[in-house]
Amino acid sequence: MPVEVQPASADSVRLRDLVEQYYSAIYGYAYRLSGTVADAEDLTQQTFLIAHQKLSQVREQDKVLRWLYTIARTCFLKSRRRQRPSAAANFELDVNEIPERFPDDSPFDEERLQTALNELGDEFKLCVTMFYFEELSYKEIGEQLEIPIGTVMSRLARAKGRLRHALVDAADKGSRERPRGEQATSPQSSGESQGHNPHTPIRSPK
């Protein structure tokens, strides 16, 4: 999540300043990882507590937010005593699930996204959160997690496939439940000018 970083000298860095500047970003990150408000609050607090211990060592101010994300990620992983089992082949990479277009009044909301996210295994959730929230490249994700980039690409593809599947299903249901008058009417946004449903999957390439 892009946050404007204010320049500051190392001496002037105070925990309070960090909290005021970054608590919202860290909370969001923690919420996406943990999936509940209570856990996200705990994770955020824990992140800043640990940051407090290491504050005197901060040297590169422009990378503080990324450092805080890393602390949050580490705290999250430590808090996961039990992993959700994830099946051998239940993450199918299927480009057919990419919809033609989400209508502007996209019927999926953050709650629906979070439900889908909570169903992912931690290793997938981390990759996809770093991709969408931190906006890291797959190479940066590999460096951060110290895993091969091939693994990152595979995890990203599977996790995104799973999210798309969940969200598109929900979007389909949403658009079916909406009264006709509320359907998107712009040819550009609905895809009707091309004579097909906006959520019709497109054919995958050869």
Added chain:
Amino acid sequence: MTSRHLYELIDACRPSQEDIDRPEFSELAKELSQDSDLRRVFARSQEVDLAIQKVFQDVTPPPGFAERLLESIDKLETSPAVAEAEPRVETAQRTTPEARLFEKAELPVEPCVEPARRSSRRSLAIMAGIASLSAIAATIAIWLAMPQPITTPTDHAIAEIVDQWNTDLNEANWQTAVNIPSEEFPTGQYLKLSREDRWQWVSKRRTVCYDLVITPRKNGEIVRLFVNKPTSPVSLPATPPDGYPSPLGWHVGAWQANGRVYYLAVYAERDIKAVYSSVVGPRIAPA
């Protein structure tokens, strides 16, 4: 380039970041320039990614959270003793690139001691040390020569082992059922692996986990067979038992055959015991 790799590259492109212009995406860029269908897939993927990203980042902290957080921070800043008592960051984290943002606060202190002269007292100490080590080695040798007691693991102990192994599994470490160590860790007389099944090492290569594909997987079924080379004799039945629940929600059962211990772990959202039985019957130990 395979379709799968192309799709992975498409999924690796961040929305609105011009990733496609980067050298690592040159293969994809080339394919896009030649394939209009693929261009459409790419454009849709970026569009959907952007929509998802927007929702992904749209998280609002609960009201009053900032105040509560700042209040606790204020207490911290005015009470150094509290901070001292907090747990330290794991050392593993300090090896990550982020750790390099920081100075090495705690460099190991080199011993600043002159080498001592060898005195007769020191020689005596060395000899005494050697004698002690010899005694320890002899004790270990005798212990190894003694017949090992046969242990009978409890259901609870078995369930905990299986839970631990399931937790230790790493998604990145799965291998296809081609190069399986089937001679050292046979799956058993009746179980034939399919091409979709996969495996990985656990517990320092003393155990192999076979992850068996179940179709159709309508009930979230996961079936894993752990084959273990025991370090000491164990007493277990020769055929799969009815099984019992583990603390992490699996249904597990263990048996032994041909010097190997087999642990079957089954997960399902409903009727887990029935799923376990249905696996044991046709796939593990058919009548």
